[in-house]
Amino acid sequence: MNASPLTPPVGPAPALFDADFMRKLETLHLLARKLFRGQSQNDRTTLRRGMGLEFADHRRYQPGDDFRYVDWNVYSRLDRLFLKVFAAEEDLTIHLLVDTSRSMQEGQPSKIDFARRVAAALGYIGLNSLDRVGVVSFADELGHPRPPQRGRQQIVTMLRYFEALGCGGGTNLNRVLRTYARQSRKTGLAVVISDLFDPQGYASGLDALAYAGFDALVIQVVAESDVNPTFSGAVRLHDVETGQQRRLTVSQRLLARYRDKVAAYFAGIETYCLRRNIEYLRVVTTVPFEDVVLRYLRRGLYVS
Numbered sequence: 001m002n003a004s005p006l007t008p009p010v011g012p013a014p015a016l017f018d019a020d021f022m023r024k025l026e027t028l029h030l031l032a033r034k035l036f037r038g039q040s041q042n043d044r045t046t047l048r049r050g051m052g053l054e055f056a057d058h059r060r061y062q063p064g065d066d067f068r069y070v071d072w073n074v075y076s077r078l079d080r081l082f083l084k085v086f087a088a089e090e091d092l093t094i095h096l097l098v099d100t101s102r103s104m105q106e107g108q109p110s111k112i113d114f115a116r117r118v119a120a121a122l123g124y125i126g127l128n129s130l131d132r133v134g135v136v137s138f139a140d141e142l143g144h145p146r147p148p149q150r151g152r153q154q155i156v157t158m159l160r161y162f163e164a165l166g167c168g169g170g171t172n173l174n175r176v177l178r179t180y181a182r183q184s185r186k187t188g189l190a191v192v193i194s195d196l197f198d199p200q201g202y203a204s205g206l207d208a209l210a211y212a213g214f215d216a217l218v219i220q221v222v223a224e225s226d227v228n229p230t231f232s233g234a235v236r237l238h239d240v241e242t243g244q245q246r247r248l249t250v251s252q253r254l255l256a257r258y259r260d261k262v263a264a265y266f267a268g269i270e271t272y273c274l275r276r277n278i279e280y281l282r283v284v285t286t287v288p289f290e291d292v293v294l295r296y297l298r299r300g301l302y303v304s
Contacts, residue, residue, distance in 0.1 A: 016113060017120065017159050024290050025124045032125045032297050062210065062276065093132040093148050093188030095214070096123055097180065098165065099221075101139040103197050105167040107223025107285045115193045115221050116162040117289040122191060122296075123158050127151065132188070135161055138176040139169035148186060171198040177205025181212035190214040195221055196269065203272060210276060218273060219292070220266075220282040227262060227284065229255065 061070060061081035069083045096119045104112040119135065126133040127150070134148035135158060146161050173194065180190075190209050196202055196218075209216050232255070237246045248254075266282060273280035283292045 016116060016163055021117065025121055028121055028290055028293055028297075029125050029128050031294065032129070060277070092126070092129075093134070093186050094122065094126045095148065095180075095184065095188060095190045096133065096135040097177075097190060097192045097194075098135070098137050098162070099139070099171065099173075099192075099194035100137040100143065100165050100167050101169055101171040101197075102167050103171065103195055104221075107225060109285050111195055111221045111223055111285055112165065112167050114283075114285040114289055115219075116165060118219060118221075118283075118292055119191070119193055120159055120162050121289065121293045124155060125293075125297075127155050127158065132186070133158065136180065137165050138173075138180075139167075140172040140175070141169070142176050142179055145180075148188070172200060173198045173202045174200055174205035174208075177202075178208040181208040181214065184212070184214075187213040188215070189217065191217045191219065193219045193221060195223075195226070197226075202269075206272075206276065206278060210278070216276075217279040217296070218269075218281070219296075220269065220280070221285060222282065223285050227259070229258065 061083055071082050074080070074082045098112075098115050098119050100112060104110070104115065107114075123133045123135060130150060132148035132150045133154070134146060136145035137143035143165075146158070171194075173196070177192070192206070192209075206216055206218070232251070234247070234249050237248065269282075270280060272278075281292065281296065
């Protein structure tokens with residue numbers, strides 16, 4: 001939602017992928033190598049559901065999982081269903097899904113610029129690590145995907161893909177994630193970067209990724225104005241995606257109720273992701289993008 005009149009941005013928007021950005025990417029790449037020193041390409045493994053070379057761990061059963069991999073010994077002791085997870089030596093495939101709906105153009109800096117920088121940094125590190133990286137934008141439909149490819153020579157093409165992204169359309173997370181899960185020929189790590197502002201929700205789409213065999217990381221990008229709006233008095237709210245407008249008088253009491261609703265929404269996402277074993281990061285665009293990427297790398301999610 002926007003409040004009218006809008007405050008114009010101060011000064012020109014910075015170039016998305018300038019020399020400073022490229023230096024930060026190289027720094028992140030070097031830090032990633034330092035964090036994972038001692039793990040050669042041949043040592044790297046990814047967890048996948050099903051039969052593999054070696055038993056690795058357990059995870060809780062989710063509706064739709066294959067009963068053949070239920071550990072009945074654990075069930076007899078705990079009266080809960082757990083699946084055996086196996087480790088298989090294979091290349092990591094990273095799928096970067098970036099929300100380009102109209103709401104992503106809001107914020108200072110904008111959510112879309114922040115999302116593109118985070119996605120570009122993760123893709124850059126992945127390609128430098130000889131992983132396969134695929135990218136696709138989405139709004140209410142999937143954009144034109146760039147299928148997973150490997151090799152440092154793909155970096156420039158990937159960056160140009162992100163640079164060309166613009167915002168438009170509404171949001172339909174469930175539909176686009178279900179479509180992507182159905183169409184993808186190779187699973188892996190699906191990184192969904194979005195503000196998650198979709199009245200239809202996100203659960204069935206993320207469930208579809210899990211059922212298809214993806215590991216998921218959700219990075220929710222929000223603007224400071226999404227969390228702490230500062231307008232007051234008589235305002236006209238305009239939904240940038242649906243075009244709906246509403247006039248109301250904003251008081252401190254109403255702002256407090258809004259913040260409570262936002263906090264409850266965020267808590268719901270955290271609870272959902274925790275129950276589904278989905279990694280979840282929520283970031284405000286005023287935080288440097290490189291801090292977000294480092295937080296992700298240091299949690300050990302990128303190389304397993």
